[in-house]
Amino acid sequence: MKRLRRTLLELWILVPLAGIVGFLGPFGTYLAGDFFARSLRWGGMLLGAYVLVRPTMMLWAWVADATRLPRGTVMIWGLTVSSIPMSFIWLYGGWNEISALDGLSGIMPFSVxxxxxxxxxxxxxxxxxxxxxxxxQGPMQRLRATTEGQPAVAEAVLPVIRPEPVAVPSPLLTGEERPRLYARLGAQFEGDVLALESEDHYVRVHGLRGSDLLLMRLRDAIAEMDGVPGAQTHRSWWVAQDAVADFSRSGRAMDVVLTNGTRAPVARDSVDRLERSGFLPVKGVAD
Incomplete structure (x- = not known):
């Protein structure tokens, strides 16, 4: 359902974009037909580019996450590579709109x-x-929570139950000691907050035996931890200091092992910072 919603939003944005390009009439197409005809032709070309490029964006996002390289850099260079087959399609497609681009040398930048x-x-x-x-979305989530017999918390859903933890976390904070983020969690959430994981528009809050999913940004969730000792190990992970049970290195890759067995990745460009702050052991000392 989420993927369908995103696709519809993207196609909806393409409609006014096609109108803008049709109005401007680039590459001498301003005189080729009226505004409506130009918009339809450019809209068809943009839709073709969308069909060709959009699946590769998911591929490059996966490559960035798998290699732990900056997603923006991987995405831009990846889409440059993805534009190469599209250039040949434009070249041999015979579209009048790009006939003035003077062969492949002109079509390639257009494809990028x-x-x-x-x-x-x-x-x-x-x-x-x-x-x-x-x-x-909040009212719908409250309605669903109420009908399922769960507390009507706007931004929480049922946790994913994990196996029994391998270690006991720090004592549960109570009363005024608890950070603001705890007020968002459902009654079924157990123990302290061990880590925060970004999942698109949501943040998964990892606890002792499960997790809650909150509709908010990671940076806002970190702010609502109100200074609890911890560190952002990755662009999509924050880990509480007391939740660290062990560290795992494999070549240049490194993970933080939490007290409930969950592994949180450590970004390569964050290792030095985390070692200087004392969150991670210095490699030579740890070895």
Whole structure:
């Protein structure tokens, strides 16, 4: 359902974009037909670029996460590579709109621009989706929670039950000692907050035997931990200091093992910072 919603938002953004390009009439197409005809032709080309480029964006996002490289850099270079087959399609497709681009040397930059335009469309759809979820999804979640017999918490869903933990976490904070984030968690959440994991527009709050999913940004969730000792080990992970049970190194990759057995990745460009702060052991000392 989420994927369908995002796709509809992206296609909706393509409609006014096609109108803008049709109005401007680039590459001498301003005189080729009226505004409506130009918009339809450019809309068809943008839709073709979307069909070709959008699946590869998910591939490059997976590559960035798997290699722990900066997603933005991987995405831009990856889409540049993805634009190469699209350039040949434009070249041999015979579209009048790009006939003035003077062969492959002119079509290639145009294809890269189309690929980056689809990246912009996806980014705008992501912002729109976040706005809709933040402002209109809450009542539906409360209704679902009520009908399932769970506390009506707007931003919490049922936790994912994990196996028994391998270690006992620090004592549960109570009363005024508890950070603000605890007020968002459902009654079924047990123990202290061990880690925060970003999942698209949500944050998964890891606890002793399960987790809650909150509709908020990771940086806001970290702020609501109210200074609890911890560190952001990865762009999508924050780990509480008391929740660290062990560290695991494999070549240049490193993970933090939590007291409930969950593994949180450590970004390569964050290792030095975390070692200087004392959150991670210095490699030479640890060995």
């Amino acid at each position: 621009l189309c690929a980056l335009t689809i990246l912009l469309v996806a980014s705008l759809a992501d912002r729109a989706d976040e706005h809709l979820l933040r402002n209109y």
